[in-house]
Amino acid sequence: MLNLSDSLALPRDVHPDILSARAWIGKLGGNPVKPQSFAASEVLAVGHFRFDGLAEEVEAPQLPFHYISVTLGGPLIVEARLGGEKVKARVLPGQSLIMAAERSNIWRWDRPTEEAHVFLHSDFLERVASDAGKGRAEICDRLAFTDTRLRHTILALTEEMQRYGRISTLFFDMAADVLARRILFRHCEKDGKSAAKGSAGALTARQLRRVLEVVEDRLSQDISLDDLASAAGLSRFHFVRAFKTAVGMPPHRWLVGLRIEHAKELLLSRTATIIEVAALVGFESQSHFGQVFLSQVGMPPREWRRRALS
Structure with a gap:
């Protein structure tokens, strides 16, 4: 897991996709709100930035990420051309915006704003969609909508980033899964395939023992959601639900x-x-x-x- 401080040069070994998210923010004039304003894992980046008003159109680079924001400033009028389609909306504080990956995107807005946002890698969402039996994940671009669960997850990431100076791998993994599932089931085009009906039963006692053994053996190390799911012999998607059913709380907590x-x-x-x-x-x-x-x-x-x- 990477934490990228705005007061320092970015590490040389940062994945190019992560650099593209940070460059996208810079292209639109983002200024850090707090000393730690950007952090990333391999599949998810989170940021908290302030933007001046954008009176003239600015074209930002295409991203390999799906972009989701929560507006903390405003209200403001946002105009954009996403994939060639012109859209316009009045965005209120607390509302969100989604832009699918690989979209051409040109922006303009009428006043300064503050945004908490995440960048979810498109390949990761496709893996979650496949795991859930959903086929391809075709995201709907949306402006000015309210999704309480999305907002809470994004703000929890920004708070975690400030509270402890970093975000643990497991917390990042859990947030990525929550965001992916929410987007998949609430903000994607219907493709005729329904989600897998597989049982959401609890982990067995044997699976819990294996998970506990991994944790006890590696308690001094950073532990990922993949590590825990692998110990239980399940995919990430099914492990989170089965674990919470068995234990009564998410793996991170x-x-x-x-x-x-x-x-x-x-x-x-x-x-x-x-x-x-x-x-x-x-x-x-x-x-x-x-x-x-x-x-x-x-x-x-x-x-x-x-x-x-x-």
């Missing part, structure tokens, strides 16, 4: 809780430092660990240790 509970056990040892505990349970820094521990437990790890050992 479960894993965070597991890391914190293991951290508590380690904190009971007087010999382990806070930074050592953080590394042992998979946090990249002591500050990141401290923030998550505080949010989960209600006090910093040092204070929790003091009380537990007193």
